[in-house]
Amino acid sequence: MNNILEVSNLSKTFENVEALKRVSFSIQNGEFYGLLGPNGAGKTTTINIISTISQPDTGYVKINGMDLKNHSIECKKSIGVVPQEIALYNELSAHENLMFWGSLYSLNYADLQNKIDETMSLMGLTDRKEDKIKTYSGGMKRRINIASALLHSPKILIMDEPTVGIDPQSRNLIFDVLEELHKNGMTIIYTTHYMEEVERLCDRIGIIDHGNIIAEGTIDELRETTKAEESINIHVENSEHINTEKIKQIKNCLDISNGVITFSSKNSGKDLPLILMELNKAEVGISQIEIHKVNLETIFLNLTGRKLRD
Amino acid sequence: MLKLAIKDLRLIIHDKRAVILTLILPIALISLFAFAFGGVGGGSNDANPISIFISDRDNTDMTKEVISKLDTMKSLDIKQIPFEEGKEEVKKGNRVALLVFYKGFKDSVDNGTSPSMELFYDQSRQIEAGLLQQVLYSKLMGIVGQKTIKKSIKKMIEKNNPDLAPKDLSAIQQQVDEQMNSFGKSDENPANNSLGIKTTPVFAKAEQNLGLVQAVAGTAIMMLLFTVAGMGSGMLLEKEEGTLKKLLYSPIRPTSILFGKMLATVAVSIIQLSVMFIFAWLAFGLNIFIDFASLVLMILTTAFACASFGIFIASIAKTRKQVESYSTLIILVMSAIGGSMVPLFLMPAIMQNIAVVSVNYWGIQGFYDIFWRHLPISDVAQRALVLFGIGSIMMLISIKNFKKNILSIA
Numbered sequence: 001m002n003n004i005l006e007v008s009n010l011s012k013t014f015e016n017v018e019a020l021k022r023v024s025f026s027i028q029n030g031e032f033y034g035l036l037g038p039n040g041a042g043k044t045t046t047i048n049i050i051s052t053i054s055q056p057d058t059g060y061v062k063i064n065g066m067d068l069k070n071h072s073i074e075c076k077k078s079i080g081v082v083p084q085e086i087a088l089y090n091e092l093s094a095h096e097n098l099m100f101w102g103s104l105y106s107l108n109y110a111d112l113q114n115k116i117d118e119t120m121s122l123m124g125l126t127d128r129k130e131d132k133i134k135t136y137s138g139g140m141k142r143r144i145n146i147a148s149a150l151l152h153s154p155k156i157l158i159m160d161e162p163t164v165g166i167d168p169q170s171r172n173l174i175f176d177v178l179e180e181l182h183k184n185g186m187t188i189i190y191t192t193h194y195m196e197e198v199e200r201l202c203d204r205i206g207i208i209d210h211g212n213i214i215a216e217g218t219i220d221e222l223r224e225t226t227k228a229e230e231s232i233n234i235h236v237e238n239s240e241h242i243n244t245e246k247i248k249q250i251k252n253c254l255d256i257s258n259g260v261i262t263f264s265s266k267n268s269g270k271d272l273p274l275i276l277m278e279l280n281k282a283e284v285g286i287s288q289i290e291i292h293k294v295n296l297e298t299i300f301l302n303l304t305g306r307k308l309r310d
Numbered sequence: 311m312l313k314l315a316i317k318d319l320r321l322i323i324h325d326k327r328a329v330i331l332t333l334i335l336p337i338a339l340i341s342l343f344a345f346a347f348g349g350v351g352g353g354s355n356d357a358n359p360i361s362i363f364i365s366d367r368d369n370t371d372m373t374k375e376v377i378s379k380l381d382t383m384k385s386l387d388i389k390q391i392p393f394e395e396g397k398e399e400v401k402k403g404n405r406v407a408l409l410v411f412y413k414g415f416k417d418s419v420d421n422g423t424s425p426s427m428e429l430f431y432d433q434s435r436q437i438e439a440g441l442l443q444q445v446l447y448s449k450l451m452g453i454v455g456q457k458t459i460k461k462s463i464k465k466m467i468e469k470n471n472p473d474l475a476p477k478d479l480s481a482i483q484q485q486v487d488e489q490m491n492s493f494g495k496s497d498e499n500p501a502n503n504s505l506g507i508k509t510t511p512v513f514a515k516a517e518q519n520l521g522l523v524q525a526v527a528g529t530a531i532m533m534l535l536f537t538v539a540g541m542g543s544g545m546l547l548e549k550e551e552g553t554l555k556k557l558l559y560s561p562i563r564p565t566s567i568l569f570g571k572m573l574a575t576v577a578v579s580i581i582q583l584s585v586m587f588i589f590a591w592l593a594f595g596l597n598i599f600i601d602f603a604s605l606v607l608m609i610l611t612t613a614f615a616c617a618s619f620g621i622f623i624a625s626i627a628k629t630r631k632q633v634e635s636y637s638t639l640i641i642l643v644m645s646a647i648g649g650s651m652v653p654l655f656l657m658p659a660i661m662q663n664i665a666v667v668s669v670n671y672w673g674i675q676g677f678y679d680i681f682w683r684h685l686p687i688s689d690v691a692q693r694a695l696v697l698f699g700i701g702s703i704m705m706l707i708s709i710k711n712f713k714k715n716i717l718s719i720a
Contacts, residue, residue, distance in 0.1 A: 051559050052558070052559070053555060053558040053559065073561045073563075074561075076559065076560060076561040077561050079559075081556070081559040083552055083555055083556055083559075084552075085551065085552030085555070086552070087551065087552035087553045087555065087556035088553070089553065101556070101560075104557070104560035104561070104562055105560065105561065106561075148556075
């Protein structure tokens with residue numbers, strides 16, 4: 001497959017804060033790519049540059065082989081962007097909003113009407129088409145926000161944390177829509193700090209932290225390259241009285257926070273009794289034990305020494 | 311209770327907008343009206359000189375002497391000009407009046423008949439013209455009036471008393487001279503109004519009520535400025551709500567966003583001004599068809615200048631609150647100095663000179679030109695050109711600011 005998007009050596013500094021440090025990655029046609037990282041990691045800055053509203057200090061972006069800097073209008077026609085904010089006009093109906101946003105892409109009236117009907121149906125909101133946006137729930141607004149980016153049938157759909165603050169029903173509907181679009185061959189770039197979303201949706205993942213892509217690949221590849229291990233979370237009683245320094249010396253102890261001690265393990269069945277014995281020696285009272293198989297959380301923890309939501 | 315009050319005071323102090331509206335705006339308006347009506351800043355209580363033209367068509371030693379004496383008066387600012395040109399300038403509102411000494415002025419004074427002179431004045435500046443007549447009659451009476459009256463009385467005595475001895479006639483004449491001289495030294499000269507100077511308003515058609523023109527034009531422009539400032543702040547609302555960012559994702563050029571907003575603002579401005587004038591026509595009988603082409607020209611250019619102002623305010627502000635603060639302050643000040651709140655002819659000359667910096671001034675004067683001065687479209691077009699220039703300059707600055715302030719969203 002061909003690369004539909006190529007990002008090379010992007011750097012961006014805001015008032016002495018280096019938001020991006022030579023970020024490079026590429027995405028293949030039809031791929032569902034997840035850009036995962038904590039808040040402030042550089043996800044939105046990367047998206048802003050790809051969607052042409054911010055200029056990088058160094059580096060370049062190519063969309064469909066075209067340099068973004070020199071062919072920004074052509075590149076913009078190839079992408080649809082779903083911003084983090086619900087960017088709609090509340091006083092207009094959903095239909096009026098979509099008419100407006102679609103008209104910016106020079107679609108003829110009949111095509112646009114058909115596309116609006118199609119996307120409204122996809123989003124399950126056909127019967128609310130003529131209602132003003134201000135009467136919609138948060139989740140419904142999010143769906144219209146996505147619909148407005150699909151009207152011109154973009155080759156790449158860029159989504160910047162599109163599920164922030166919505167109800168589970170809308171979230172699942174959005175996931176179903178994205179899976180449908182992906183199945184039909186659309187390339188999707190999806191930024192989030194929710195690992196479960198990335199695990200469910202994405203073919204390939206780039207993990208970004210402090211303006212760097214620190215790892216990239218499928219979940220299996222990341223598991224392999226990072227040598228990530230299972231994690232054992234032990235919830236303790238009276239956490240304020242435990243001897244933190246002594247516990248940290250126990251083999252494979254990764255983290256102690258909020259009354260939870262986290263250990264990494266290649267074989268939790270074998271390691272757990274040893275850990276419990278050591279904790280007993282340290283006079284730690286245990287209230288609950290969780291064993292987590294290797295997931296993105298543990299991969300991120302393994303890569304950065306921090307939890308994703310820290 | 312005290313804690314709540316202190317908290318509220320702290321909030322006000324931290325809210326720049328509230329501070330501006332609470333303190334700076336009233337101070338600015340008080341200063342402005344003090345300048346306009348209180349004579350503040352003049353350095354003395356002397357009135358500002360009234361500007362008039364003089365046309366000397368008699369061109370005799372007597373007219374030169376009269377003009378020279380008028381020129382020494384601090385209350386008058388005199389400029390000599392040919393008759394027709396002077397009349398046109400007064401018509402355009404450039405000076406309050408034109409005093410004409412006709413051919414035969416000296417002869418009329420020598421013969422003791424009414425001096426052959428006429429005062430043409432701008433009827434839209436009636437108050438200044440009234441003051442001018444007081445000043446002018448008093449001085450002219452001192453210079454030429456006595457000569458005329460003395461000769462007139464002498465003629466009358468001779469005519470009514472043909473048998474009077476020359477000695478007695480001379481004695482009576484001397485008494486008349488003494489009495490006239492004592493009048494000449496008095497401020498309460500009973501003959502002040504007896505010169506018989508013909509006064510002619512330059513616009514005597516009286517088809518339109520000046521107060522109505524002032525009310526419609528002044529209010530319409532001021533309210534339009536508030537409307538466009540609100541529309542300008544819509545651009546910042548788009549920035550705050552994320553729709554501007556989304557517009558930037560689309561394949562339209564960033565300046566098209568600004569021009570689109572400008573177009574909508576101009577359209578609303580044209581509609582608002584048109585509705586105001588149509589209302590004035592229907593409700594108050596303002597004849598809007600007196601020069602329809604000029605009216606359309608003025609509405610278009612005023613709308614453009616006001617719309618540019620709205621976009622300009624939005625482009626210098628970073629938040630909608632800033633727009634509200636800036637626009638309230640600037641609109642009230644511009645409206646006060648530009649003649650929207652109080653007619654300019656009621657203000658001193660210094661305020662009338664300052665007025666040219668406001669959009670209101672050019673708009674109102676343009677509508678005066680149409681409805682009051684009845685000037686041809688070529689003259690109205692000059693005001694329209696200034697409005698277009700103001701609008702264009704503000705538009706260019708707005709484009710620069712838009713790129714710097716509004717587009718810096720990422």
